[in-house]
Amino acid sequence: MLSNLVASLLNSCPVFEQHCQLCGQRPTASGICASCEATLPQLAIPHCPQCAASAGSSLVPCGHCLRQRPAFDVLYAAYGYDYPLDGLIGACKYGGQAALQGVLSALMPQLLANRSDPAAVDLIIPVPLAAGRLHERGFNLPDALARTVAATIGARFDHGLCVRKRNTAQQASLSRGERLQNVRDAFSVKRRCDGLCIAIVDDVATTGATLDAVATALKKAGTRRVEAWVLARASDHKI
Ligand SMILES: [Zn+2]
Ligand SMILES: [Zn+2]
Incomplete structure (x- = not known):
């Protein structure tokens, strides 16, 4: 047995x-x-050309992006964050079902079909977990998603470039304002990235606050272009 x-x-x-x-x-x-x-849930149409949230037009950035431009240049998603994908992601991250990482990773190539920009990506990195939470959970889902999508397109994968400096509260339990504050200055980048195009991979984008904080750190380190790649995009910004 x-x-x-x-x-x-x-x-x-x-x-x-x-x-x-x-x-x-x-x-x-x-x-x-x-x-x-x-x-599986598809992305909202039309959606914001920068953050991929549901919007009135796919040609002009949404109100959130116009008021405060995210540090990432564009966000691409494989699917919408809705039933039944939300349940699978939750079971993997919070239900301890580590084996679902393989199932969810197999869905990532759909993102490449949705990515209208064919620009080459120099490096693909996961949104890192703090060491304590990684120890607790035993795995980081964005790590598995990033490895799969990097292997699919033959791009370099680097899970050590960006580190989470401190344990932040679980974003899922916070309001939009709290999320922005929670992850501000939480990430650091270990070396210069001058002139590179880097894709950051996460499982879900809701407000985009975590991806924005990682992108801010990457841009400070000289990164020319940052793309946010997620498995599932919530259709609306959490207010
Ligand atoms: Zn089936
Ligand atoms: Zn937007």
């Missing part, structure tokens, strides 16, 4: 077929069958 650890490793490995995580029926290599993948 397989131990739970071996079973979870097999489930996260795309070589082995498993039952669909959503309908529980058809065997699938990626963890979500084609029928269920077709029903």
Whole structure:
């Protein structure tokens, strides 16, 4: 009989077929069958050309971006943050289902199809967890997502470039204003990045505050262009 650890490793490995995580029926290599993948939440249309939140037009930035431009140049998302993807992400991050990392990572290439800008990316990095929380959880979902998307396009992956200097409160429990304050100056970049184009990968963007804080640190280190790449984008800014 397989131990739970071996079973979870097999489930996260795309070589082995498993039952669909959503309908529980058809065997699938990626963890979500084609029928269920077709029903995953799409990005709002139209959406802001900079932060990808639901907006009145896809041609002009939304009110939030006009009032205060995010430090990242553009945000691309694979899907909208809605049922059933929100449940899968929550089960992975907060429910201890580490094996779902493989299932969620397999969905990241959809982001590349949504990315209208073909500019080359020099480096792909995950939004880092603070060391304490990483120890507690045992994994960082953005790390797995970033590795997969980097391997898909043959770009360099670097999970050590940016570090979280302090343990911040869980963003999910905070209001928009609190989120901005919570992550301000929370990140530092370990070396100069002059002239580079860097993509930061996170699982969910809600206010974009975390991605904005990482992008601010990268720009201070000389990064020419910062793209935010997320698996799921909430359609509205959390107010
Ligand atoms: Zn299914
Ligand atoms: Zn916007």
